[in-house]
Amino acid sequence: MSCCTKRKYEEINTSDDQPASSGANTMKILLLGAGEGGKSTWVKQMRLLYQNGFTSVERNYYKTIIFQNVIKSTVAISQNTAIPELQNLLKSPLTPASLSDSVISTLANLLLNNEFQNALLNTPIVDNYAYFISRLQFLANNLPTNQDILLARVKTHIETPFTCTLNKLKYIFYDVAGQRPARSTWNHRLSEANAFIFFCSLSDFDQTLIEDATTNRLRESLQLWTELVNSLLLEKVPVILCLNKMDLLVEKLKTRRFSDYITEYRGENEAKSVADYVQGLFVAANKVNAKIRPYKVFQTSISDQGLIINVCKSVFEFMLQAVLKQVGFF
């Protein structure tokens, strides 16, 4: 980072400069967190903001993914309810090709059914199921929009790097697989990280892990953060905590009480108080002095294209400033 000057820090923007060739000009940033926190969604936003977005081949791929998200979730919901319309619909297996107008309209009607809604709330399904149902008609004849792609769920299986260059500085974001069995593969990256961003889904407070149905997702996330943030390997590494899915938290609190799941909570059942409470828990878990390792917190919705521009700008500014400080520039 010795190449960095204050001017470069102030000039950070989306220039198309050539990638830096020297390792000294490269920042390695780990995207960490439990499954479904939003790591890969962050990378999608980076592609939209700092690269050329998605090709039509990729859009076709995401179209199939969205159809599969809907089908898999519908089948999962059907295991928690005996609604005849749903059982009829699933008499023959749903496939992307069988999502006809009449199937789409049955799914849209089911969403208005209270029994279906109850089953939906008690089934682990993709986050944006209702949104996708509302998009099926459009997607039958069109490629997905950027927003559709941002909300599509594809579980990460192996670490995927994403590279972008801003003002001659090369940033490599490592998007890791977040579920428990994959975490042992993170170790080799921790020692070479220049910064890390930790993603925690705020709306997961009422869910348990896919890989362990006895563990609350929010508690798992806090536990994982506590281990990482106090790890000697990451002690001096600047960290950003992204408390994500504020939009889904707002929606979920209309039908769920946070204190029913996180029983120590005594505050209002309102998104801002809940997010502040969670932020307090995470900040308290960080035992490393901020003078040694700077940190920054965002409460946001990574999938929101309006919000993400400013979050990204702040993230780049923070990371650069923190690293400049480490090398004694400030």
Ligand SMILES: Nc1nc2c(ncn2[C@@H]2O[C@H](COP(=O)(O)OP(=O)(O)OP(=O)(O)O)[C@@H](O)[C@H]2O)c(=O)[nH]1
């Ligand atoms: N509504 C909404 N959905 C979000 C938000 N952030 C992420 N999602 C969705 O949540 C799901 C999980 O996000 P991912 O980015 O795949 O999570 P991940 O951390 O990469 O998960 P793993 O790959 O399993 O480690 C995806 O369907 C995203 O579109 C958000 O702020 N709001």
Ligand SMILES: [Mg+2]
């Ligand atoms: Mg992922």
